[in-house]
Amino acid sequence: MTSEPVLIKEGNPKVGLTQGISLHGWTITSKKASICSSNEMERTRIQKDYGLPPPEMVFGNNHVTVEKGDFKLSFGAYEALNMVDTSSTSSEKIKVAYSEEWTRKSSANHTDVKDVVKPYDWTYTTKYKGTSTVELEKNESNSLIDINRLRQQEPILFYDENILYEDELADNGTAMLMIRLRVMPSCFLVLQRFFLRVDDVLFRVNDTRLYHEFGNDYFVREYTSKEVHYDKLGRGDISLLNDQNWVSSVMPEEPTEHIKEMLKVN
Template structure:
């Protein structure tokens, strides 16, 4: 009744779109639902055990402000029969956002802070990364052995035509930076008869200022005992991207190859030896 009076609907009571599929020794499942409500549905949550999702996010993250659109029930999970797996969710992605410092200070950041201050919450103008830049690479489940590697994902093999058994694209969070650009974190999963491929992407465009793409690619061939994980961060000032139509700057797939590489990490996620003995 309280939530109805406040005009807020508890997202946990809304319908959730979900699917679950089995491919070889892997279970792939996802769920998808509405954006996070903007006000506490309990007015406010006083019981830690029964907090609404908004209060959970605010207490867990301690960010002065959340992105315009957060999808707390958008979750993708790929899990092996041995218990090892990877999950992608908005809360863990936002945990990787810097709190206490600004990664970028431009004119629109002041405009952004002023718009938040109008709501009367002085805490919302504390310095923090208002672009919500995250280097989230997914949440590991089970007992993966993680090592650096010189192996690389075979992109040419991925480009070969192969039947798509499963595909899904989930947005974890998005913010329009007070109409000065966009920051969006999303995950795409593609399963083929021989393998699966995941692209987790954070894309930032601050109009007339800069562009950034943080990509995590994960590739697994069925029957092997490891996943290859590649993290790359690319960024450039808008003035450095010359002779490019403005429409290209709005398309992550088109602009990302134009951005110089500034950071990279390459890992092999291996199953524990006891879990790998039965893999041929």
């Protein structure tokens, strides 16, 4: 096991480019490929298997993976979409202006779907926290993520951003699931963020953070969900309202949901 970083680069943007790093026994990789074609979407059968039309942009071949030994935790679009609510009341949980027009536009955007017989959460909100080969244990202590360490000026050995899916909600806002990851000499952090803006209604941010300090015998995953009414953030500069980092920073400090988990690692 080497403590020297080994950079990974395989494939190309046309067929899928995988980049990452191996360090202290950990391998962190990010694969990015083109947006899924209609043929690929048909093969995945999102409509049939998950009960919802797919978002406008699905990057189904994109993945982020963190692994060490027998442990592997990965993030993918299809697994995230599988957790979108398709219960009988899911489509009624958020109302927007011109909802009938939205329904009409949505049907037009998915002309290959003749009859949407199942309702679904049209905001594509997901509580997906990644797919793991082992079960992480709940932890009731305070956050195990060392924010002060992350704020230190430390060389970044590897950084990447990866989008899993995105939808403009028929001009009623935006929904996006994306991942940022950075690896430093002392630790690494992976942030998966679901960001939702429904104009005149609300903002929602669901964050999943993976964190590990090299040398520690545990690996951390923390999930938080925050929500705030649209008017609470004002109606000023639209560029700020589209800035996920800014929106997240000014949302209520206390999340509506907070799950802390850890895994002992050698």
